[in-house]
Amino acid sequence: MELNDIIKELESLENPSNIKGMERFGIKTLKAYGVRMPELRKIAKKCGQDHKLALDLWDYGYHEQDYLQLW
Numbered sequence: 001m002e003l004n005d006i007i008k009e010l011e012s013l014e015n016p017s018n019i020k021g022m023e024r025f026g027i028k029t030l031k032a033y034g035v036r037m038p039e040l041r042k043i044a045k046k047c048g049q050d051h052k053l054a055l056d057l058w059d060y061g062y063h064e065q066d067y068l069q070l071w
Contacts, residue, residue: 001046001047002053003053006047006068007060010033010035010062011033013036014033014034018034018035018036019032019033028063031061032063040067040068
């Protein structure tokens with residue numbers, strides 16, 4: 001997968017009600033999609049380990065990229 005593919009998938013899974021729940025736990029949600037962990041794990045599994053892609057996602061700066069763990 002490429003960066004644009006991952007971003008499109010995250011956007012398609014965006015859930016505003018999850019974002020409100022994240023705010024209750026003090027998570028800054030200015031840049032968050034509200035995607036649940038099981039969905040993030042599925043995306044990460046499709047991507048495999050890819051250091052360059054992980055760095056690109058880190059630069060993108062959304063909350064969910066921390067949990068894709070493509071290192």
